[in-house]
Amino acid sequence: MRTPQTAPDRTTKIETVDSSGNFIDADGKSGVTRAVVLVPTLRTRNAAPGSGPDGTNVVKRPDANRREEAIGLAGAIDLKVAEALIVPISDPRPSTLFGKGKMLEIKALIDQTGSQLVIVDHPLTPVQQRNLETEWKVKVIDRTGLILEIFGRRASTKEGVLQVELAHLNYQRGRLVRSWTHLERQRGGGGFMGGPGETQIEADRRLLQERIIKLERELDQVRRTRQLHRAKRKKVPHPIVALVGYTNAGKSTLFNRLTGAEVLAEDMLFATLDPTLRRMKLPHGATVILSDTVGFISNLPTHLVAAFRATLEEVVEADLILHVRDMSDPDRASQADDVEAILKSLGVGENQPKRMLEVWNKVDLLEADAAEALKARAQSGAAIVVSALNGEGVDALLSEIEARISGELTMRTVRLSASQLPVMSWIYQHGRVKDRQDHEDGSVEITAEFTISDSNDLDRQLGLGPKPEAEGWE
Numbered sequence: 001m002r003t004p005q006t007a008p009d010r011t012t013k014i015e016t017v018d019s020s021g022n023f024i025d026a027d028g029k030s031g032v033t034r035a036v037v038l039v040p041t042l043r044t045r046n047a048a049p050g051s052g053p054d055g056t057n058v059v060k061r062p063d064a065n066r067r068e069e070a071i072g073l074a075g076a077i078d079l080k081v082a083e084a085l086i087v088p089i090s091d092p093r094p095s096t097l098f099g100k101g102k103m104l105e106i107k108a109l110i111d112q113t114g115s116q117l118v119i120v121d122h123p124l125t126p127v128q129q130r131n132l133e134t135e136w137k138v139k140v141i142d143r144t145g146l147i148l149e150i151f152g153r154r155a156s157t158k159e160g161v162l163q164v165e166l167a168h169l170n171y172q173r174g175r176l177v178r179s180w181t182h183l184e185r186q187r188g189g190g191g192f193m194g195g196p197g198e199t200q201i202e203a204d205r206r207l208l209q210e211r212i213i214k215l216e217r218e219l220d221q222v223r224r225t226r227q228l229h230r231a232k233r234k235k236v237p238h239p240i241v242a243l244v245g246y247t248n249a250g251k252s253t254l255f256n257r258l259t260g261a262e263v264l265a266e267d268m269l270f271a272t273l274d275p276t277l278r279r280m281k282l283p284h285g286a287t288v289i290l291s292d293t294v295g296f297i298s299n300l301p302t303h304l305v306a307a308f309r310a311t312l313e314e315v316v317e318a319d320l321i322l323h324v325r326d327m328s329d330p331d332r333a334s335q336a337d338d339v340e341a342i343l344k345s346l347g348v349g350e351n352q353p354k355r356m357l358e359v360w361n362k363v364d365l366l367e368a369d370a371a372e373a374l375k376a377r378a379q380s381g382a383a384i385v386v387s388a389l390n391g392e393g394v395d396a397l398l399s400e401i402e403a404r405i406s407g408e409l410t411m412r413t414v415r416l417s418a419s420q421l422p423v424m425s426w427i428y429q430h431g432r433v434k435d436r437q438d439h440e441d442g443s444v445e446i447t448a449e450f451t452i453s454d455s456n457d458l459d460r461q462l463g464l465g466p467k468p469e470a471e472g473w474e
């Protein structure tokens with residue numbers, strides 16, 4: 001039997017444990033939960049590398065990247081990762097997933113590190129979960145459980161809290177063997193820190209069902225209110241521009257840069273959960289509403305996507321969707337695939353190339369050569385290269401947003417008679433003035449660039465009707 005690959009530097013810290021088994025931080029604080037992270041890799045036989053069963057290309061995520069991400073997820077709820085192992089599994093056991101020898105090795109590791117929790121970055125059946133807990137004498141959660149836990153901690157709006165709780169209950173429905181602790185505490189997310197509570201399954205099931213129905217009703221109410229808000233907003237029909245992307249891609253950082261807002265942007269997975277909307281002015285003065293939303297992640301549990309459907313309505317209804325990508329992440333290709341798959345499941349993005357714009361972020365982290373190559377590729381592939389952190393490329397992004405929202409720009413030269421001069425300030429607000437000549441008769445000739453819709457607007461203001469070719473008058 002192969003020994004598990006041990007983790008390098010960042011995760012192999014073995015630190016002091018106090019008498020009650022709590023982890024003691026470098027600064028002496030205790031009470032942090034230590035966790036062992038396991039990344040099972042199931043070896044499928046006869047699979048040619050890089051191709052799927054039907055010969056299609058499969059972007060397989062390197063094990064090391066999965067491991068990094070699992071560590072990041074654990075860190076997102078302040079767990080101290082004592083050890084993170086990639087565990088090759090050639091023969092998955094229905095009862096425990098891991099084989100006997102591996103189970104013993106992991107048990108030794110748990111004891112040695114004083115860990116209270118094991119995270120398995122792979123779906124576990126309720127039976128597997130229970131058997132592992134019995135064997136290892138610690139709490140065990142799988143990837144979905146962990147993501148639900150993170151979401152539970154992040155949710156801050158009423159809708160967010162309800163959505164997460166509903167997703168959690170639906171997840172628990174099939175795993176009643178150990179869900180009671182969660183119900184007892186009745187909060188979104190949570191559950192693995194409590195006692196095992198594996199009794200009263202029948203009563204639990206009924207209570208669970210009742211709770212789900214009640215939650216669905218509450219959520220319905222909250223959504224109706226949201227719809228009202230949205231309807232109100234539609235009366236001032238600003239186009240919606242939605243930021244989407246893998247978690248940690250830099251959406252909130254870009255949102256803040258574009259709008260001058262101060263949304264929490266952190267090197268932490270799922271920093272943003274509830275959607276944030278904000279008005280933003282484009283260079284020619286048009287206003288759009290920018291929305292920042294929850295980040296996506298691979299293997300996002302389907303009921304979680306469903307639960308967040310309402311939150312993602314902004315995305316579904318958006319006039320333009322900016323797909324923000326961290327181009328410094330070695331995993332960027334499969335991350336992009338995951339984001340596209342989730343968008344597709346929401347019914348967005350397919351056959352709508354004009355509605356989607358890729359924003360290649362974090363260019364500041366690339367070597368000069370790689371950054372140049374990226375920019376060359378972006379030009380031919382209709383993506384915009386930016387650094388949300390230092391602002392590079394953001395002007396080009398704004399112009400592109402404007403072009404997509406407003407269509408092409410058009411250059412107009414008009415001559416305003418003295419009586420039409422009040423229109424001038426409108427022109428300065430909505431157009432980019434390139435040239436201006438004041439004539440002796442009091443009229444002004446002005447050349448400016450407008451969006452097509454503003455150009456039509458200008459015609460209306462000057463009493464020319466919406467004929468784009470109408471030029472000059474007196």
Ligand SMILES: Nc1nc2c(ncn2[C@@H]2O[C@H](COP(=O)(O)OP(=O)(O)OP(=O)(O)O)[C@@H](O)[C@H]2O)c(=O)[nH]1
Pocket residue numbers: 245246247248249250251252253254264265266267268269270271272273293294295296361362363364365386387388389390
């Ligand atoms: N070097 C560099 N770091 C960036 C850039 N954009 C964002 N970051 C960093 O990346 C991390 C994640 O940024 P966020 O803006 O929180 O990412 P997000 O996509 O909103 O993440 P979630 O809300 O968790 O989905 C933060 O530490 C940012 O400072 C960039 O252009 N360059």
Ligand SMILES: [Mg+2]
Pocket residue numbers: 251252253264265271272293
């Ligand atoms: Mg964010």
